[in-house]
């Protein structure tokens with residue numbers, strides 16, 4: 001039997017054809033396809049948002065914080081239970097990440113924990129919709145407003161996710177950033193999308209995305225200056241998305257609803273079949289809302305006959321890939337040592353980490369593949 005991977009992208013003939021067309025066209029870097037992908041993405045979300053394609057979600061988060069003026073002396077609140085990107089972008093700008101615990105019931109950032117660290121130095125609150133389950137955005141936006149802080153959503157897992165019926169990306173946050181990394185709910189190989197309703201932030205991010213070259217200055221002088229003329233108004237970054245990547249994204253986006261239906265179906269089968277085993281099923285989304293099901297995180301309980309690490313080894317022995325989301329940031333040397341983080345201050349995230357296993361869930365999985373996973377889990381957990 002072949003190895004069943006933890007995750008796989010689903011690339012169709014349309015994507016392949018579009019990439020080949022892009023290569024043949026002579027325009028392979030940022031150009032018409034990136035622009036079309038941005039427009040299609042903004043249209044999908046609706047709700048007067050503008051979208052900027054970037055070369056990763058990490059770049060997008062960096063641009064978002066930069067556009068909001070985050071700098072030295074500022075604090076940014078984020079969950080410890082996330083990928084290191086969420087925190088590293090804060091450091092890029094010389095600001096201080098303030099790590100907080102997550103809630104037992106959702107694995108998302110804890111609202112009381114945010115309250116306990118909010119100060120007048122809090123520039124931004126950065127929630128992460130873990131696995132694709134929406135955070136309590138009503139509470140977060142309210143707190144941000146009370147304290148005069150901004151909100152940047154790390155929506156790397158959250159496409160498509162809704163919160164109170166509205167798609168993540170269309171809420172009243174300042175910026176939302178999606179990821180199109182190879183294993184996310186749709187992919188461009190590497191890539192991300194920065195989304196905002198705020199024209200000022202979009203304009204700033206657009207300039208900083210490409211070396212600090214000002215389009216406005218360019219346009220303003222174009223009538224009088226030759227075509228080769230441009231102005232650099234800031235020391236910017238190189239975060240643009242190539243058309244080769246956008247070519248993939250355009251077609252992935254067209255299939256996102258079908259992808260999502262497949263993920264939901266796989267999750268429903270897991271929910272049903274894994275009941276009664278010594279594990280906790282993933283937190284459920286509220287009735288009427290969408291969970292993106294980027295991940296299916298199970299949590300082995302105390303009465304499981306095997307440790308989490310041995311469970312993953314046993315799955316691997318049965319040729320099934322699993323993963324762990326996440327090794328919390330308070331355990332990562334750079335964050336732990338720089339900010340003197342103690343695991344006692346993150347009891348929920350820490351215990352979740354010790355018990356969590358992400359099992360395979362991706363659109364290319366067949367019914368047979370899922371059966372194999374279920375048989376293996378039952379076999380291991382029933383001893």
Ligand SMILES: *Cc1c(COP(=O)(O)O)cnc(C)c1O
Nearest residue numbers: 056057058083085156179180181
């Ligand atoms: C994947 C991920 C990112 C980073 O996405 P890239 O596109 O690889 O930069 C950021 N935050 C979270 C929570 C992620 O899972």
